[in-house]
Amino acid sequence: xxxxxxxxxxxxxxxxxxxxxxxxxxxxxxxxxxxxxxxxxxxxxxxxxxxxxxxxxxxxxxxxxxxxxxxxxxxxxxxxxxxxxxxxxxxxxxxxxxxxxxxxxxxxxxxxxxxxxxxxxxxxxxxxxxxxxxxxxxxxxxxxxxxxxxxxxxxxxxxxxxxxxxxxxxxxxxxxxxxxxxxxxxxxxxxxxxxxxxxxxxxxxxxxxxxxxxxx
Amino acid sequence: xxxxxxxxxxxxxxxxxxxxxxxxxxxxxxxxxxxxxxxxxxxxxxxxxxxxxxxxxxxxxxxxxxxxxxxxxxxxxxxxxxxxxxxxxxxxxxxxxxxxxxxxxxxxxxxxxxxxxxxxxxxxxxxxxxxxxxxxxxxxxxxxxxxxxxxxxxxxxxxxxxxxxxxxxxxxxxxxxxxxxxxxxxxxxxxxxxxxxxxxxxxxxxxxxxxxxxxxxxxxxxxxxxxxxxxxxxxxxxxxxxxxxxxxxxxxxxxxxxxxxxxxxxxxxxxxxxxxxxxxxxxxxxxxxxxxxxxxxxxxxxxxxxxxxxxxxxxxxxxxxxxxxxxxxxxxxxxxxxxxxxxxxxxxxxxxxxxxxxxxxxxxxxxxxxxxxxxxxxxxxxxxxxxxxxxxxxxxxxxxxxxxxxxxxxxxxxxxxxxxxxxxxxxxxxxxxxxxxxxxxxxxxxxxxxxxxxxxxxxxxxx
Numbered sequence: 001x002x003x004x005x006x007x008x009x010x011x012x013x014x015x016x017x018x019x020x021x022x023x024x025x026x027x028x029x030x031x032x033x034x035x036x037x038x039x040x041x042x043x044x045x046x047x048x049x050x051x052x053x054x055x056x057x058x059x060x061x062x063x064x065x066x067x068x069x070x071x072x073x074x075x076x077x078x079x080x081x082x083x084x085x086x087x088x089x090x091x092x093x094x095x096x097x098x099x100x101x102x103x104x105x106x107x108x109x110x111x112x113x114x115x116x117x118x119x120x121x122x123x124x125x126x127x128x129x130x131x132x133x134x135x136x137x138x139x140x141x142x143x144x145x146x147x148x149x150x151x152x153x154x155x156x157x158x159x160x161x162x163x164x165x166x167x168x169x170x171x172x173x174x175x176x177x178x179x180x181x182x183x184x185x186x187x188x189x190x191x192x193x194x195x196x197x198x199x200x201x202x203x204x205x206x207x208x209x210x211x212x213x214x215x216x
Numbered sequence: 217x218x219x220x221x222x223x224x225x226x227x228x229x230x231x232x233x234x235x236x237x238x239x240x241x242x243x244x245x246x247x248x249x250x251x252x253x254x255x256x257x258x259x260x261x262x263x264x265x266x267x268x269x270x271x272x273x274x275x276x277x278x279x280x281x282x283x284x285x286x287x288x289x290x291x292x293x294x295x296x297x298x299x300x301x302x303x304x305x306x307x308x309x310x311x312x313x314x315x316x317x318x319x320x321x322x323x324x325x326x327x328x329x330x331x332x333x334x335x336x337x338x339x340x341x342x343x344x345x346x347x348x349x350x351x352x353x354x355x356x357x358x359x360x361x362x363x364x365x366x367x368x369x370x371x372x373x374x375x376x377x378x379x380x381x382x383x384x385x386x387x388x389x390x391x392x393x394x395x396x397x398x399x400x401x402x403x404x405x406x407x408x409x410x411x412x413x414x415x416x417x418x419x420x421x422x423x424x425x426x427x428x429x430x431x432x433x434x435x436x437x438x439x440x441x442x443x444x445x446x447x448x449x450x451x452x453x454x455x456x457x458x459x460x461x462x463x464x465x466x467x468x469x470x471x472x473x474x475x476x477x478x479x480x481x482x483x484x485x486x487x488x489x490x491x492x493x494x495x496x497x498x499x500x501x502x503x504x505x506x507x508x509x510x511x512x513x514x515x516x517x518x519x520x521x522x523x524x525x526x527x528x529x530x531x532x533x534x535x536x537x538x539x540x541x542x543x544x545x546x547x548x549x550x551x552x553x554x555x556x557x558x559x560x561x562x563x564x565x566x567x568x569x570x571x572x573x574x575x576x577x578x579x580x581x582x583x584x585x586x587x588x589x590x591x592x593x594x595x596x597x598x599x600x601x602x603x604x605x606x607x608x609x610x611x612x613x614x615x616x617x618x619x620x621x622x623x624x625x626x627x628x629x630x631x632x633x634x635x636x637x638x639x640x641x642x643x644x645x646x647x648x649x650x651x652x653x654x655x656x657x658x659x660x661x662x663x664x665x666x667x668x669x670x671x672x673x674x675x676x677x678x679x
Contacts, residue, residue, distance in 0.1 A: 018606065059470050059471075060470075069231035080535070083351060106472060107471070108471065108472060108473025108474075108476075109473060110471070110473045110474040110477045112438070112477060112479070112482045113479075114434075114435050114438035114479065115442065115482060116438060116439065116480075117660060118477060118482055118485070118486075120473045120476060120477065122476070128476075129472065132476060134476050134481065135481075135483055135484075135485050135488075136482045136484070136485030136486070137485050137486065137488075137489050138438075138442055138485075139485050141489075144488055144674055144677065148488065148674070149485075152485075152488070168424050192470075192471045192473055192474045193471070193473065194471040194472050196472055196475050213470075213471070213473055
């Protein structure tokens with residue numbers, strides 16, 4: 001996986017904030033957040049917060065030091081903002097509430113050259129690239145497909161409960177179906193989408209990070 | 217729609233020849249030797265007669281209707297001859313020659329002109345670049361390989377679609393070892409017209425076909441494939457072996473999803489979505505094809521193992537209860553009452569916990585009685601029965617109780633060995649009981665049956 005900033009011909013990336021705004025239109029939950037160039041004086045978000053560089057040309061933000069999570073208070077925030085501003089003087093920033101801890105999934109969409117749009121579910125977060133524990137379906141999918149997908153990946157075990165962690169997999173299925181509804185029937189013409197991680201806890205399924213690219 | 221391909225009344229071989237070095241020679245000979253009962257028209261302006269059959273100068277001079285024409289001529293002649301076939305109103309044309317799209321460039325253009333010619337006509341084309349078709353029930357054999365170099369399978373229940381001609385012929389040659397038959401074989405070649413989807417529809421409507429197996433290197437149209445396989449597979453089991461994986465296909469993608477979407481992973485998910493059991497080798501393809509054609513559906517995952525060799529039982533248990541590329545199945549647990557019944561029919565040294573090991577002292581009679589108890593047990597969904605004639609008290613008549621059991625319950629048979637087992641394999645095949653010459657293959661076949669039932673249940677629920 002490439003780490004540098006990249007531009008692919010025929011593909012237009014949007015910022016995480018823009019991507020999440022689209023998700024929310026389709027009923028997918030994302031953390032509350034604001035975008036700014038200069039940190040505003042008054043912030044109506046609940047700590048802990050996460051500060052991220054907001055720039056459509058930076059795809060893998062954490063690889064370039066563009067993500068600072070676990071900001072506990074205002075002094076923390078001022079310090080991290082200062083450091084981040086120095087690193088990315090010409091970019092905007094996204095400040096968000098942190099999603100509650102839970103089981104991390106990756107949900108994605110891409111275009112298969114033979115089968116067209118396909119949806120992926122996998123073990124998320126830092127484990128995505130380590131375990132490649134993923135499964136695919138052709139879009140659109142139904143609820144039985146969504147439930148099968150959950151069964152097929154290792155993290156599906158948390159639906160039955162594992163080491164005192166138990167999640168409601170209907171919430172994962174709901175999210176998969178919302179993504180399916182979003183893409184199917186040509187409603188949203190995208191090239192690719194990564195929601196990683198989607199954090200599933202008692203609070204529901206939250207898309208903590210989102211990347212969407214469109215055809216130009 | 218494909219009736220005149222599956223069972224033609226008149227077949228023409230264009231380019232038929234008495235010259236052993238010509239493909240038209242092998243095609244005509246195979247058709248004659250297979251015992252085709254309809255009319256055969258060799259077409260070649262240079263001969264009056266070939267193999268005692270009247271030879272015609274061109275297809276238009278062949279008397280009456282021609283249902284199937286095999287064009288066994290070089291690529292450069294195919295286009296004009298296809299035109300003649302269309303004029304004659306031939307319904308199905310097989311273009312044997314290579315030298316088309318597989319070469320790119322001029323070959324691709326030539327193939328496009330074939331397609332162009334077919335437009336708006338009633339003629340359908342198989343190939344080009346195909347080794348031909350075999351339909352044992354109607355005795356149609358247009359294979360390009362001389363008959364003395366290969367065994368062709370006899371009548372059976374498996375419809376076999378192959379994108380590779382050579383692999384198709386080799387697999388068929390291997391099948392003949394135990395007398396496994398097929399209901400049909402088509403090598404789709406470059407599939408300029410008829411593709412894997414058309415043939416799945418054909419085999420779906422074909423009464424002799426009980427299960428469909430397909431070897432594919434690529435998929436002609438993803439959307440159509442998805443739709444076709446889903447609906448065909450609901451009515452007749454489809455097994456697919458797909459090769460030509462390209463893991464690096466999207467490795468350059470910048471998102472995780474794009475990078476992880478190798479065609480192998482995507483296909484894996486899609487085959488599950490349409491409920492198709494995936495084979496990973498040519499051996500599995502036909503193994504599963506047989507199991508799905510012959511065995512009763514497996515309604516659950518509790519399996520009883522019956523053996524006269526302890527080690528075979530232990531290995532079977534290990535493989536069966538291990539999740540590999542397919543899910544683990546469960547060992548059936550017998551009730552106290554059942555264990556009591558089993559004891560009455562086995563020697564005291566026998567081990568009656570699943571796997572049931574009758575030991576080298578086990579007899580055919582004892583085997584039969586125990587099998588009968590397993591068939592009647594509500595705790596057993598399927599039975600793996602080993603037919604091992606290497607010990608003195610088990611003889612080949614063990615096939616009878618196994619055949620009896622497989623009429624009532626899902627039974628997969630393992631036959632390990634060589635000296636006495638070859639004939640036994642043939643006998644099981646005759647009785648349409650799925651039997652396999654290794655523990656691994658026996659277990660995998662049972663798992664394929666389990667997957668089929670699981671997928672089918674879900675597909676039917678969806679509707």
